Amino acid sequence: MKKGRQVTMKEIAKKLGVSVSTVSRALQDSPELHAETKRKIVEAAKEMNYRPNLLAQSLRISRSKTLGVIVPEITSHFFASCISGIQDIANTRGYNVMICQSNELLSQEKANIQTLVSSQVDGLLISLSRETNTYEHLYELYDREINFLLFDRVQEDIPVSKVTFNDVSGAYQVVKHLLENGSRRIVYVSGPEDLYISKKRKEGYLRALAEFGVAEDPSLVLISDLTLEGNLRVAQQVLQMDPRPEAVFCMIDPVAVDVLTEWKKSGIRIPEDIALAGFTDNPTAAVVEPPLTTVSQPGYEMGKLAVSHLLDQLDGLASEDPISIVLDTTLVVRKSSQHFPSKK
């Protein structure tokens, strides 16, 4: 509504009786300017409360100094941490950040990309939605030579840099831990099967089983759609298995928390009756009763690394060749996995 007129270089120039170009150079601290003129201009600018118009600047130099970020959900603690890391680094390196959420929808993801591209972001950091199973929109970015990078939820075939956690090894670690405690019948609760992390974590699960000479049993792999209902269904499925599994490894913490709650309602004791473990180390994992054994993946660090690499590419500090950065996860052992079936 209000006009909120901004002070422009033109006004500074008029006030001081110099040209706009001189003002521009003064504010850029150009060396080819008389020191006194420069001083006067800088002073006037401060006094008049001048703020550069980033839009005009970006248009002129065709660089917006803005990055776009697309995450499935901001309300997820993990992604919020990533964003936080991205912002901290981006800001210290002089970049702004525009954040969008896809709400786990492919259509939203595409729309977000359009918006950000139209906004002339210098680069994009994308974590794919759950729904994303076609990738033309990403190849289009690639064809247009727009810098982007995938993190956490990636698609491996796309020839851009990726930042991921070592999901295989994380899952391997936690399942190995369950095996070492004596469990053999171990359930893996997966999310939708085409999800990157569903696959990777299953891979780690299977690897650990293989290492301990436990045969793969497809009936021990359950799938949840990651809704509350889906998770509760899985919880019940496990209870109805005969013989009952000794341990359950859920692909992400929220599933484990729902399962845990449901079991407690059914009078199942954890870890006495069955061991439980998750993945992500959400804040809830530490405070549920019993505390949940899980795998910690520092989102803040991931965000920092991802944006650092992208900015390095933008600033020409890193090769444009795609690289893959793989972060290590850490097994966090808590009470929920302290179930020790007697080994045969």
Next chain:
Amino acid sequence: MKKGRQVTMKEIAKKLGVSVSTVSRALQDSPELHAETKRKIVEAAKEMNYRPNLLAQSLRISRSKTLGVIVPEITSHFFASCISGIQDIANTRGYNVMICQSNELLSQEKANIQTLVSSQVDGLLISLSRETNTYEHLYELYDREINFLLFDRVQEDIPVSKVTFNDVSGAYQVVKHLLENGSRRIVYVSGPEDLYISKKRKEGYLRALAEFGVAEDPSLVLISDLTLEGNLRVAQQVLQMDPRPEAVFCMIDPVAVDVLTEWKKSGIRIPEDIALAGFTDNPTAAVVEPPLTTVSQPGYEMGKLAVSHLLDQLDGLASEDPISIVLDTTLVVRKSSQHFPSKK
């Protein structure tokens, strides 16, 4: 790095042998254009994968269709929910959103404002940092006639619209609930005293006490700096009180969760030995053991309402006169408050 040349109107114009202005009008679906020309241009634009340059557009019409949001912390579930609500509404109304976090620092908050103003946002939604105890930066926005609005963490004297929760009534409700259960010695754990919500929730606490004829006892008001250490200190302080309080109301859930954890370590049973309640209804509140009685404040709704009002103002649909929107909270009774001291 890459040139990633965008298709511009100029190129479409050249290809079709028309002028840029004609292209511009065609893409705006201007009625003063020959239908056939329009059709051809629109078609060519689609085919050439034209995307408008929002920077140029914004510069030209001096409206960026972008809003700025400043929150203390993105990783807080409550603020993440607010952001989510803001984005959903903003997007459906054709606005983008730039999000910044102040990390609870006044200096960051100021810097964020500068950045967003420079980026020519059409309006700002601000939730103040914990540190913010001077307000010149906000008055400056006001003087510059930049549209903004405060939400959740507000400063009452500033003549702009505000969206808050009815903190007084929320606190009143939960303390009343504790009183009704029979507690009389009720501790209030406050955050830093100049924080808006510290004051408001204390007000509700005192009002409930007064209504039940319980005299105010300053020794029952404890202050935490909201760090883990501060919270644990408070937990111990309570245990050392003699006689022990019958209930504790913490200003925000994270404090209550820390207190709860610490007490459990010390062998205190909740709610058998003492009642506990929080405020916010974080996801953790529902899953701790015992589940935490708290006050729910829907951040998503707050975000939606706040941005709706700001956009109404921007679009001239609402008066520019500041208004105050107060949202209701809901008492969520869970097990942690089920402590019933025998009344005298």
Next chain:
DNA sequence: TTCGTAATTGCAGACGATTGCAAGGTGTTA
């Protein structure tokens, strides 16, 4: 056939900033 009017389209000047190049001024040297 000529004129007026309406329907289309193009020109050119913004928006605010940057930058190559030219122009003005000063001082130095022969």
Next chain:
DNA sequence: TAACACCTTGCAATCGTCTGCAATTACGAA
């Protein structure tokens, strides 16, 4: 005193889009 170089500053074009106004065309009416 003339010539040259350098130090400062301004001019003008540019980034991509929008828009008031002028110009062109076409068409029907007289």
